Amino acid sequence: FAPVFRASVALSLPIPQELWGGRVMEKRLQEAQLYKEKGNQRYREGKYRDAVSRYHRALLQLRGLDPNLPSPIPNLGPQGPALTPEQENILQTTQTDCYNNLAACLLQMEPVNYERVKEYSQKVLERQPDNAKALYRAGVAFFHLQDYDQAQQYLLAAVNRQPKDANVRRYLQLTQSELSSYHQKERQLYLGMFG
Template structure:
């Protein structure tokens, strides 16, 4: 019993440390220190490596068992993981040159656990668009529009006045991105025209946890 209590306590400590790293990352993001934020989010994920009971650990092949996880700890673990992946995607959209492959990878990790997460859908759509997977971009952006919380018309921010925070920003960007997607019968040549690609928003974004939702 004492050993089990010690394992639960050790798990709590790692979860708390991961949460602190994530909060540090959010602070660096707010200050525009995106590389520092990325480092913190990665450190948070490292704290959680090997703890997820839904992912087999390589150490199990050597007879080492994963530490026991309570339902509450598992929810906290998955929540921190999801937030960090979502926030990593947000950071990468601010770092030139943008690695859209990685933005898409991180966004899909979020969508594995939260299929209707509007920020992850939006970022996946932006990444798919810049990777010239236009059909998928349309699907993600349409899904983001359907999944995002409703924003009163008076609270929607005009595209040229988008702030770096708030759900109104997300709503404005999704609507803007959708308006710039060509109709389904548009020729691929037009879809791939460089000036058109440059008009897609990808940087007016906020990471998870800094603003609600």
């Protein structure tokens, strides 16, 4: 008798796109939140470069899930499975927190990249126009970029939301001093030209 070999055939049923996409989205949302928490921990430890790396990784996990952005990954993002309202909330909150935290980290690193601080703060303010921390950080960035009119606008909004915050008040005073000095020099220049 010759041995009988039976080929075992595993049934491979296709997983519906909605389930696969939903699982992938859920996993990426969870991983993004985990990276964000690790970034927060590194920030508290004063390890700002490592924190920046974690926040960027969190944002990479979310890339393609945001229905407002074009997706680099097929079947995810606007043309893929839709996010539930809860997932949409997690996505928006995690992105906003990461951008806000990136701005905070960059302000602690030398040399400070004020253009990036401005960019990240403005991304936060697009979604949360009343975010006092983002208003303050945008004001600081504009101050150091010597755009004192914009700095004053952001810092006035920040001081209205956090009137007792000494840092906000200090930067507002510095900005107003620079504006006053600038306007005085401007007046003297015009007096010299037309006086």
